[in-house]
Amino acid sequence: MICSMLNIKYPIIQAGMAGGPTTPELVAEVSEAGALGTLGAGYMTPQQIETALRDIQQLTQSSIAVNLFLPQTYDIHKDAILGMQQYLNTYRVKLGITEVNNIPDMENLFEEQLATVIEAGVKIVSFTFEAPTKRLIEELHASEIIVIATATSVEEAIQLEANGVDLIVAQGAEAGGHRGTFLNVENESMIGTMALVPQMVDAVSCPVVAAGGIMDGRGMAAALALGAKAVQLGTAFLTVKESGAPNIHKQTILSSRDTDTKITKVFSGKSARGFKNTMMIDLENRISGNPPPYPLQHILTSDIRKEAAKQGNKELMSMWAGQASGLAKVGSAGDLVENLVGQCEDALQRISWI
Amino acid sequence: MICSMLNIKYPIIQAGMAGGPTTPELVAEVSEAGALGTLGAGYMTPQQIETALRDIQQLTQSSIAVNLFLPQTYDIHKDAILGMQQYLNTYRVKLGITEVNNIPDMENLFEEQLATVIEAGVKIVSFTFEAPTKRLIEELHASEIIVIATATSVEEAIQLEANGVDLIVAQGAEAGGHRGTFLNVENESMIGTMALVPQMVDAVSCPVVAAGGIMDGRGMAAALALGAKAVQLGTAFLTVKESGAPNIHKQTILSSRDTDTKITKVFSGKSARGFKNTMMIDLENRISGNPPPYPLQHILTSDIRKEAAKQGNKELMSMWAGQASGLAKVGSAGDLVENLVGQCEDALQRISWI
Structure with a gap:
């Protein structure tokens, strides 16, 4: 078997x-x-x-x-990427990290x-x-x-x-x-x-x-x-001891309810389920249609999400979790x-x- | 127990x-x-x-x-209802039933x-x-x-x-x-x-x-x-023998696949899961925001759905089903x-x- x-x-x-x-x-x-x-x-x-x-x-x-x-194959739309970078800079400024205005290298x-x-x-x-x-x-x-x-x-x-x-x-x-x-x-x-x-x-x-x-x-x-x-x-x-998830992510899971998650494309360009927070809702309201495709959007938002995790700021990071996270x-x-x-x-x- | x-x-x-x-x-x-x-x-x-x-x-x-x-309590927006009736008349004409242009009595x-x-x-x-x-x-x-x-x-x-x-x-x-x-x-x-x-x-x-x-x-x-x-x-x-569901609904369930259903509000004003068809997709594309609230929209679309079921027209009726209907x-x-x-x-x- x-x-x-x-x-x-x-x-x-x-x-x-x-x-x-x-x-x-x-x-x-x-x-x-x-x-x-x-x-x-x-x-x-x-x-x-x-x-x-x-x-x-x-x-x-x-x-x-x-x-x-x-x-995966994907198209690169320079204007969309640069527009996204510009908007993401508002988060970068909040977190005190370097603004970015270029198209990332993809390998x-x-x-x-x-x-x-x-x-x-x-x-x-x-x-x-x-x-x-x-x-x-x-x-x-x-x-x-x-x-x-x-x-x-x-x-x-x-x-x-x-x-x-x-x-x-x-x-x-x-x-x-x-x-x-x-x-x-x-x-x-x-x-x-x-x-x-x-x-x-x-x-x-x-x-x-x-x-x-x-x-x-x-x-x-x-x-x-x-x-x-x-x-x-x-x-x-x-949430187990050996997991490398940020502490704030673990704590959010442990205190979560069944209705706290949502499917979104805004963090990575691909649908994923995570806890609703400011960055998710804010970007969803801002983006009409789709964000730049995966893995582009993933790369664009990475520095912000990493820094927010480091600062314990759960509003500007992606915190993936399923619908039974409360258990x-x-x-x-x-x-x-x-x-x-x-x-x-x-x-x-x-x-x-x- | x-x-x-x-x-x-x-x-x-x-x-x-x-x-x-x-x-x-x-x-x-x-x-x-x-x-x-x-x-x-x-x-x-x-x-x-x-x-x-x-x-x-x-x-x-x-x-x-x-x-x-x-x-349930709900508001009646006359213009929205009359606009909906007008659009629904295109279906009524297709099915050869009487056009309706009034606000239904609610009891x-x-x-x-x-x-x-x-x-x-x-x-x-x-x-x-x-x-x-x-x-x-x-x-x-x-x-x-x-x-x-x-x-x-x-x-x-x-x-x-x-x-x-x-x-x-x-x-x-x-x-x-x-x-x-x-x-x-x-x-x-x-x-x-x-x-x-x-x-x-x-x-x-x-x-x-x-x-x-x-x-x-x-x-x-x-x-x-x-x-x-x-x-x-x-x-x-x-789909059982004693069920009063229309035959076309039973047949659609029996030949369905896991991806055939969708949640929609357009048939009744309230979210419900049913098979995707012309009426569902068409109304969803037409309505920006929500249709008239339940039970209003239910009543507005009832004559159409009943007649379509009678005619065996699965494109203009609501066919509720869950995601495992194929079983x-x-x-x-x-x-x-x-x-x-x-x-x-x-x-x-x-x-x-x-």
């Missing part, structure tokens, strides 16, 4: 959250606890990936995964990132934002690497399976962070986990991993009942894995109406 | 879908099968309710419920509807669209009537419990038909069932019923694992209840990773 396929004890995957939360300590602790730790390497340089993987491998011998973002590191991951001997790679091509999957299979990809609709899952993906993450509308949608992106259906998982399970023959709104063992039990073979959790791992707990990543398994068994035991 | 409270065998509620689907035969068959049948009486006159309840009571002695819409039948239900000896009443007041709930309790109400957020559930509701339906974003939202209606958070149920269960002490995206025993098992004490299904009951099956309502229970047990048995 999926546990022997991924060489793990429990069918739990820690989502590959890019941008800092997935420290080597988090990834290693998750895997040591019997789940699958994932390095969120989407924004990392090959050198950073190499270092992180070396650190992880010093902490654990267990199975780990790396998540990468597949490269695509995907090939080098992937080469680094393969070189380091990682045996599980997950992708988001596009369908990995047949050719890419064949190359990875030739290196005995298991390929995981994300789908937000049945149609996307069918395409991923046709391309040869080994395992599909069904990302429900509840999920925090970036949406993995790659078909009909402008008309996204936002299908809830409860509806998405059984339809996807019926449509593909490879194992489906449920993601979105799962925070504890009740959600894990529910996902398995729907036919998922494993669960993937992001938000739940953000987050503190503790170690190992505690979380253990609790998930224990509560899952309890939840299943508790069901009886006869 | 909930089954003895509602005097049913299985923790399954057939949603009180207004507008025709809940025929006396459907309600009676569901209750005869051991679940809770619900007459969707929101749009019925007191006389129609009386007749329907008499018919149901001739078919079954089992427990049934009636669903009513709580009255609020709620008090008479409720009196009829109490008079008929119904012991379970469910409400949507508002929080029933403490006073109303006390009156119903005095008649030994159990009160069910719908919440789409934890905050709404807390208010319902404070008012004295006996049982709360947690309506996830996946659900078909009208949203039960009554707080922050203009800024609805659309929380998925997977995220909503456990947070609501933790926040209130009365039993929570899960709704939204549940179509088969896998969904039922999942909902119970999340902590719900029962499930409520609407779309799944639309619908044909058969009797009794078969559906039996399958739900059997599949639920199977789904729970099948879970094992050790």
Whole structure:
């Protein structure tokens, strides 16, 4: 089954959250606890990936995964970018950082990132934002690497399976962070986990991993009942001790309510779910239509979001979180894995109406 | 537990879908099968309710419920209504029905509807669209009537419990038909069932019923694992033999995909999930801001939707459905209840990773 396929004890995957939360300590602790730790390497340089993987491998011998973002094509509209920079300067001034008025250099590191991951001997790679091509999957299979990809609709899952993906993450509308949608992106259906998982399970023959709104063992039990073979959790791992998420982000999650998040494109150019704050609402009101496309807008807003996180200013940073963030707990990543398994068994035991 | 409270065998509620689907035969068959049948009486006159309840009571002695819409306050903007009528006349012409250019008479039948239900000896009443007041709930309790109400957020559930509701339906974003939202209606958070149920269960002490995206025993098992004490299904009951839904609606559900539905206000003035079609998209493009409020817009579009259903024209009617409609099956309502229970047990048995 999926546990022997991924060489793990429990069918739990820690989502590959890019941008800092997935420290080597988090990834290693998750895997040591019997789940699958994932390095969120989407924004990392090959050198950073190499270092992180070396650190992880010093902490654990267990199975780990790396998540990468597949490269995307996009148009560069200079005026829109410069206009955005100009507006973003109002935030930069507030935070006391240098104003920026240029078009950022864009470099695509995907090939080098992937080469680094393969070189380091990682045996599980997950992708988001596009369908990995047949050719890419064949190359990875030739290196005995298991390929995981994300789908937000049945149609996307069918395409991923046709391309040869080994395992599909069904990302429900509840999920925090970036949406993995790659078909009909402008008309996204936002299908809830409860509806998405059984339809996807019926449509593909490879194992489906449920993601979105799962925070504890009740959600894990529910996902398995729907036919998922494993669960993937992001938000739940953000508040654990080993997570590299900024403290203000952790605190906001721990005190959050079910209605606090929203899907927005303004931070990165791509739809993602995070806590409503001044920057989100302000930019949404200002931008008619779409902001510059991902990854451009991500780069444009990065310095602001990083500085705001450093200053503990939660109004000018992106704080990704799913719709069940209010169920987050503190503790170690190992505690979380253990609790998930224990509560899952309890939840299943508790069901009886006869 | 909930089954003895509602005097049913299985923790399954057939949603009180207004507008025709809940025929006396459907309600009676569901209750005869051991679940809770619900007459969707929101749009019925007191006389129609009386007749329907008499018919149901001739078919079954089992427990049934009636669903009513709580009255709402709204403003009447004559110009907006007349402008809407004028535009809707383009549809009326297409369908060959009489053009309408007036402001409809509005009468609020709620008090008479409720009196009829109490008079008929119904012991379970469910409400949507508002929080029933403490006073109303006390009156119903005095008649030994159990009160069910719908919440789409934890905050709404807390208010319902404070008012004295006996049982709360947690309506996830996946659900078909009208949203039960009554707080922050203009800024609805659309929380998925997977995220909503456990947070609501933790926040209130009365039993929570899960709704939204549940179509088969896998969904039922999942909902119970999340902590719900029962499930409520609407779309799944639309395609059964006893359902009064138009054939074209049934056929559309049976051939639907996960991405076919959308939330819209254009049919009734209130957010509801249904299949995308010409009338939905066309009106959404035409209306800037909101259509006339519910129930005005519902009344304005009613003749068109009824005639289109009669003509089998699926482009000019409202076809409510949830995001898992593609899992619908044909058969009797009794078969559906039996399958739900059997599949639920199977789904729970099948879970094992050790």
